[in-house]
Amino acid sequence: MWLESPAAAAAPGRSTAVLDQRNMQFAPRVLAVRVGTTVRMPNSDRLFHNVFSFRDGKVFDLGLYPVGTSKTVTFDRPGVSRIFCNIHPAMAAYVVSVDSPLFAVTDGQGRFEMPGVPPGAHAYHVWRAGAPQASGTLTLAADPIEIDLP
Amino acid sequence: MRRLIAPAVVAACLAPAGALAQSAAVEIVQSVGASTESVTSAAVQVRGLVDAGRGLRGVVEGSWADRSRDVGDVFGTAYPYGGKADVIEAYAEWGRTGNGLRAVRGGRYRTPFGLASASDHAYIGFLRAPLIRYANYWALSSGYLEHGVDVLAGVSRVSIELSASKPADVGAAIRRDGSPTLTGRAEVVAGPAVVGVSRIDTTPYAPARFASGRSRFTGIDVRVMTGGVQVRGEWLEGQPFAGRTTTGGYLDLIVHTRRMDRVTALGRVEKLDYPAPSSFALFTKRAIAAVRVRTWQGAAVSLGVSHQAGQQTQRRRTAIDVGMTWVLRQDRSRSTR
Numbered sequence: 001m002w003l004e005s006p007a008a009a010a011a012p013g014r015s016t017a018v019l020d021q022r023n024m025q026f027a028p029r030v031l032a033v034r035v036g037t038t039v040r041m042p043n044s045d046r047l048f049h050n051v052f053s054f055r056d057g058k059v060f061d062l063g064l065y066p067v068g069t070s071k072t073v074t075f076d077r078p079g080v081s082r083i084f085c086n087i088h089p090a091m092a093a094y095v096v097s098v099d100s101p102l103f104a105v106t107d108g109q110g111r112f113e114m115p116g117v118p119p120g121a122h123a124y125h126v127w128r129a130g131a132p133q134a135s136g137t138l139t140l141a142a143d144p145i146e147i148d149l150p
Numbered sequence: 151m152r153r154l155i156a157p158a159v160v161a162a163c164l165a166p167a168g169a170l171a172q173s174a175a176v177e178i179v180q181s182v183g184a185s186t187e188s189v190t191s192a193a194v195q196v197r198g199l200v201d202a203g204r205g206l207r208g209v210v211e212g213s214w215a216d217r218s219r220d221v222g223d224v225f226g227t228a229y230p231y232g233g234k235a236d237v238i239e240a241y242a243e244w245g246r247t248g249n250g251l252r253a254v255r256g257g258r259y260r261t262p263f264g265l266a267s268a269s270d271h272a273y274i275g276f277l278r279a280p281l282i283r284y285a286n287y288w289a290l291s292s293g294y295l296e297h298g299v300d301v302l303a304g305v306s307r308v309s310i311e312l313s314a315s316k317p318a319d320v321g322a323a324i325r326r327d328g329s330p331t332l333t334g335r336a337e338v339v340a341g342p343a344v345v346g347v348s349r350i351d352t353t354p355y356a357p358a359r360f361a362s363g364r365s366r367f368t369g370i371d372v373r374v375m376t377g378g379v380q381v382r383g384e385w386l387e388g389q390p391f392a393g394r395t396t397t398g399g400y401l402d403l404i405v406h407t408r409r410m411d412r413v414t415a416l417g418r419v420e421k422l423d424y425p426a427p428s429s430f431a432l433f434t435k436r437a438i439a440a441v442r443v444r445t446w447q448g449a450a451v452s453l454g455v456s457h458q459a460g461q462q463t464q465r466r467r468t469a470i471d472v473g474m475t476w477v478l479r480q481d482r483s484r485s486t487r
Contacts, residue, residue: 022173022201023173023175023199023201023207024175024177024199025175025479025481027173027483029481042247044247046243046245046253046302047267047269047270048267048269048270048344048373050375050380050406052406054408054411055411059408061377061378061406061407061408063342063375063376063380064342064344064373064375064380065339066306066337066339066344067245067247067251067253068247068251068305068306068309069306069307069339084444086406086414087269087273087274088269088273089273089444089447089448089449089450089475089477090177090447090448090477090479092447092448
């Protein structure tokens with residue numbers, strides 16, 4: 001989930017994040033980053049992986065790399081990149097690149113915390129795997145907010 | 151309807167620095183296949199993966215697979231087709247990959263010679279194991295397993311792996327008990343190329359009255375990948391037992407470019423020479439063209455056409471194999487202080 005932040009969009013964003021390959025799976029399964037973030041993708045397994053993204057978002061193929069090595073990808077445009085391993089078909093992850101410093105990934109119960117949000121009205125966007133993107137406006141006050149999605 | 155809940159009050163990050171990550175996963179790999187060699191197959195592998203944090207992990211893998219006819223080597227990728235359940239791997243491992251690469255593995259694991267991982271043989275889309283990895287062809291069976299200790303050391307681009315063990319094989323080739331098996335492997339990563347050299351000294355799998363002495367092999371393996379094109383191969387030579395030699399290898403071409411998206415094209419040429427008197431000798435060559443299509447998440451369909459020259463290990467010179475594999479996986483993770 002992310003909030004529109006026109007004032008902050010031009011400011012430099014977070015520079016690095018990690019999408020690990022561990023136990024034949026990506027961790028985390030959903031990684032949200034700000035546009036311009038370089039994501040490090042280490043191989044923490046003792047077998048080879050071949051990470052690639054050929055569809056939407058960032059297009060890349062990192063080739064083979066063994067345990068203990070790492071490669072990086074810079075997500076320089078907003079969008080959703082679907083990440084796979086061409087050796088292990090069960091490995092899949094999403095990198096959601098947003099043009100805002102105000103974003104978060106929910107937990108299994110749909111909860112999240114988003115530090116640094118000023119009070120007031122904000123336009124929000126929610127991305128979920130396999131569902132249409134949802135958008136709307138929320139108003140922050142002192143209490144937690146709830147957003148119901150169809 | 152999904153509900154998102156967010157405190158409006160700015161809060162610190164939930165994950166504390168230094169948290170001990172713990173995760174576990176169960177993966178079930180199911181596959182079915184059919185071949186023009188009048189063979190159908192079904193297989194299930196169940197894999198448990200535990201990451202206890204601080205570099206400590208555990209792996210348990212069991213396998214059941216069966217074929218309608220026990221002929222040829224179709225579908226014999228990395229698991230035995232004996233119609234019974236086997237424990238394939240069960241080991242604990244500690245490792246770290248920071249400044250230097252160090253790992254110690256103890257338990258039951260695949261023989262670390264060459265491209266030995268099940269990933270290399272069972273996932274990429276080939277439905278037949280390389281000739282040098284098939285159980286009955288006097289080289290190194292993909293059913294070779296070890297009970298022992300395996301140590302990996304090095305830096306990220308140069309590593310050495312040593313294993314001391316007792317054979318604990320599954321499938322048709324079961325090595326005899328005897329002196330410990332010693333396996334060593336060195337691997338160098340240079341740009342897009344990964345080159346490994348392996349050596350094994352173990353006991354033969356045939357009865358002592360027929361196969362005396364030790365089984366010793368040296369192998370070289372290469373993987374090069376650039377622009378969505380991977381070339382990989384193995385070559386080995388040595389003695390399956392005293393007085394006999396086996397040489398052979400394979401070369402794979404694996405193509406997966408952006409335009410191909412879900413499709414991976416595969417090609418393999420391979421040979422195996424086992425000069426021996428009488429009907430035991432085996433000189434064979436094989437070429438395979440195959441394609442693997444990722445259908446939906448965790449599922450793939452593979453189609454392969456193999457053509458063989460020289461002595462037959464297939465029932466027919468040309469065979470068509472088709473297989474489908476799908477993976478179910480459940481992950482659990484938590485963080486503790």
